[in-house]
Amino acid sequence: MKFVLAPDSFKESMTARKAALAMEKGVKAVFPDAECVVVPMADGGEGTVESLVSMTNGEMIKTEVLGPLGESVIAEYGLLGEGQTAVIEMASASGLELIKPEDRNPLLTTSYGTGQLIKHALDKGVSRFLIGIGGSATNDGGAGMLQALGVSFKDENGKELSFGGGPLGRLHTIDVSGLDERIQHVKFEVACDVTNPLIGNNGASAIFGPQKGATVDMVHVLDQNLSHFADVMKEQLGQDIAHLDGAGAAGGLGAGLMAFLNAELKKGIDLVIEYTGLEEQIRGADYVFTGEGSIDAQTLFGKTPYGVASVAKKYSVPVIAFAGRIGNGVEPLYDNGFNVIIGILKGVTTLEEALDSGEANLAFAAENICRVLKI
Ligand SMILES: Nc1ncnc2c1ncn2[C@@H]1O[C@H](COP(=O)(O)OP(=O)(O)OP(=O)(O)O)[C@@H](O)[C@H]1O
């Protein structure tokens, strides 16, 4: 009997790998000879690097880069087991969590450190990048990342623009002649957390500017600046990306990646499914176990267990989903590949206790499900 164990992390309780191993423990208690394939999942956001690195026996690489305010930070990225693919979460170098709330200012913050991570991985000889974008402190259209890779953004006096979403309003000339030439030979795939366009009422500045410290006036300036950036890109590079889905992700880093690095933006979960080879594992499996901290009405909108269940549905493999918390509105999941949704708690406890006992509770729930399967 073959089980594919493909949960996401249970936030603040266990990583995806720990959750998968807890499931394995439960399965083995009932079916000691079962084949268990552990596939720690993620949706392109937090935990993606860790899951893909552990799945492929890759390595984590740490390096010093410039943080969002130009300070020095130690960021990390993953090199997958085959040695050809780098997996980078932009938030590691340019994330909101790196700055104290009172210091957040998207007029000043830069994505430069993300570009330095890309450069570091190019030096290791990779030919493919998976970049998770979101959770950024920045609103610079990816200009900082591009500066780190050799692109020059000049004002009308020929002076290089300083960092941040503020100076972009003075952009006059884009010079791509210094762009790292290795870029032409590598493929960029981007796991995007949102589909917002670059500018306008639904754009990067209006929707995500405030969480990065922008006041109402700053949002206005930032939006105008990104709009100017888009005009210059259109005029000088022939790239019209301002209204494309995802161009506004991570303060417009989505736009910069598409326009300059020819990157393809995809849903994070779809990329993780592809990179983990989940589909090949599920084909021919008897059961798929998935799960996440919370399974609720949002799960249907592209969350990890939904992605896993969609693949299983294609091959008619039954799916059992485990959750710490089951919210309202999960019924549509039963028509979308989920056969069963199980809450793992044994009884009423505090959240703290529940989070602490996650692995034991999940293993016990998985064991009990297997006991049902065995009847
Ligand atoms: N072991 C657990 N037992 C009980 N509840 C849990 C457990 N682990 C997580 N949770 C609940 O799930 C919540 C986190 O949900 P989840 O892991 O799905 O993250 P999310 O932020 O909802 O989703 P995403 O990571 O996709 O944005 C926690 O706040 C907690 O309420």
Ligand SMILES: O=C(O)[C@H](O)CO
């Ligand atoms: O970083 C951000 O701006 C948000 O997570 C949306 O991508």
